[in-house]
Amino acid sequence: MKVALCGFPGSGKTTVFNALTGLQAQVGLGAKTGKQNLGVVKVPDARVAALAKLYQPKKTTYAEVSFVDVAAGGTGRGLDVATIAAMREGDALSQVARAFVDPQVEASAAADPLREIRDFESEMNLADLMVIEKKVERLRKGEKGQPREQELLERMKAHLEAEKPLRELPLAADEWAQFSGYRFLSQKPLLLVLNVAEEEVTKPAPAPIAAHATEHGLGLLVLSGKVEMDIAQLDPTEQPDFARSLGLDEPAAGRFVRSAYALLDLVSFLTVGPDEVRAWTIRRGTRAREAAGKIHTDLERGFIRAEVTRHEDLLALGSEARCREAGKLRTEGKDYVVLDGDVMHVRFAV
Numbered sequence: 358m359k360v361a362l363c364g365f366p367g368s369g370k371t372t373v374f375n376a377l378t379g380l381q382a383q384v385g386l387g388a389k390t391g392k393q394n395l396g397v398v399k400v401p402d403a404r405v406a407a408l409a410k411l412y413q414p415k416k417t418t419y420a421e422v423s424f425v426d427v428a429a430g431g432t433g434r435g436l437d438v439a440t441i442a443a444m445r446e447g448d449a450l451s452q453v454a455r456a457f458v459d460p461q462v463e464a465s466a467a468a469d470p471l472r473e474i475r476d477f478e479s480e481m482n483l484a485d486l487m488v489i490e491k492k493v494e495r496l497r498k499g500e501k502g503q504p505r506e507q508e509l510l511e512r513m514k515a516h517l518e519a520e521k522p523l524r525e526l527p528l529a530a531d532e533w534a535q536f537s538g539y540r541f542l543s544q545k546p547l548l549l550v551l552n553v554a555e556e557e558v559t560k561p562a563p564a565p566i567a568a569h570a571t572e573h574g575l576g577l578l579v580l581s582g583k584v585e586m587d588i589a590q591l592d593p594t595e596q597p598d599f600a601r602s603l604g605l606d607e608p609a610a611g612r613f614v615r616s617a618y619a620l621l622d623l624v625s626f627l628t629v630g631p632d633e634v635r636a637w638t639i640r641r642g643t644r645a646r647e648a649a650g651k652i653h654t655d656l657e658r659g660f661i662r663a664e665v666t667r668h669e670d671l672l673a674l675g676s677e678a679r680c681r682e683a684g685k686l687r688t689e690g691k692d693y694v695v696l697d698g699d700v701m702h703v704r705f706a707v
């Protein structure tokens with residue numbers, strides 16, 4: 358999964374990027390250089406850690422999320438071509454909105470995050486609208502399109518012109534499917550990050566922003582990029598205690614990744630053995646055969662059955678053999694819907 362961190366210049370994207378990845382990309386320069394930062398983080402997962410303790414495998418592999426810090430290039434508030442292109446690559450977008458005031462930061466006197474959120478949404482709607490208008494124009498002039506393409510695009514156009522993002526346009530899944538190549542920005546899941554001042558980290562989000570997120574089905578996280586960046590630079594073993602000393606339950610990286618998973622409706626299943634204990638990411642509702650394909654295409658093609666245990670049972674009983682004796686190991690067919698935390702062993706023929 359790839360999350361693109363975006364937002365207006367100086368909102369704290371690079372600071373948040375550093376907080377999430379533990380990297381040390383240079384802050385305060387992005388808008389001038391147009392430089393993008395890339396980083397990968399492991400998804401914290403206590404189940405993987407516990408299973409690794411049980412199996413002592415050669416290798417332990419956590420699920421990963423990659424982040425790209427999309428420097429808001431250009432001059433004004435608008436989105437330039439490179440920024441839009443980088444955002445289109447994301448499976449999800451996360452807009453960092455500035456809620457901190459820092460006298461050292463240029464033009465940082467007043468913060469109006471809700472306005473920033475709305476303005477940025479308008480920019481994303483506009484970027485999609487421009488693409489759609491061009492296509493509609495060509496179709497009107499006689500370019501051959503898919504069946505119903507023009508009709509649906511006209512509906513999207515009207516929707517965007519009413520200043521509503523495409524994720525709020527109720528089209529059927531098969532209607533959306535033919536437009537997947539467009540990678541519309543306003544259709545992507547959006548996680549808002551309210552970048553607050555150091556002394557505000559333990560406060561909930563202001564009511565109007567929380568209401569906005571709820572009303573529009575957006576994720577929302579409150580954090581201080583600066584504080585979290587300090588936490589992320591510490592040794593991992595010291596991070597939880599330091600976070601707690603600041604009144605935080607945990608570092609933001611964990612909260613962020615969980616929110617992104619929830620927003621994208623992602624879950625993890627697990628595989629275990631002496632070689633590797635590993636978490637695999639799938640969309641909720643994925644069936645066993647398709648899930649097996651995540652591990653290897655051979656496992657999908659030659660799928661026979663899946664042997665499934667719950668990680669709780671496996672941890673409590675100590676081995677798959679004991680789970681079998683206790684009736685806790687199920688045999689499931691290709692259409693079994695894999696659940697979060699299932700431990701799966703795929704039987705297949707090559």
Ligand SMILES: Nc1nc2c(ncn2[C@@H]2O[C@H](COP(=O)(O)OP(=O)(O)OP(=O)(O)O)[C@@H](O)[C@H]2O)c(=O)[nH]1
Nearest residue numbers: 366367368369370371372384385387388581582583
């Ligand atoms: N006080 C305070 N300052 C912050 C916080 N987050 C970022 N800043 C400061 O705000 C300035 C801009 O932060 P960046 O992380 O570079 O912002 P950006 O969104 O990446 O900016 P561009 O890449 O230029 O668009 C820097 O001087 C940061 O130190 C925060 O939580 N609190």
Ligand SMILES: [Mg+2]
Nearest residue numbers: 370371387428
């Ligand atoms: Mg930056």
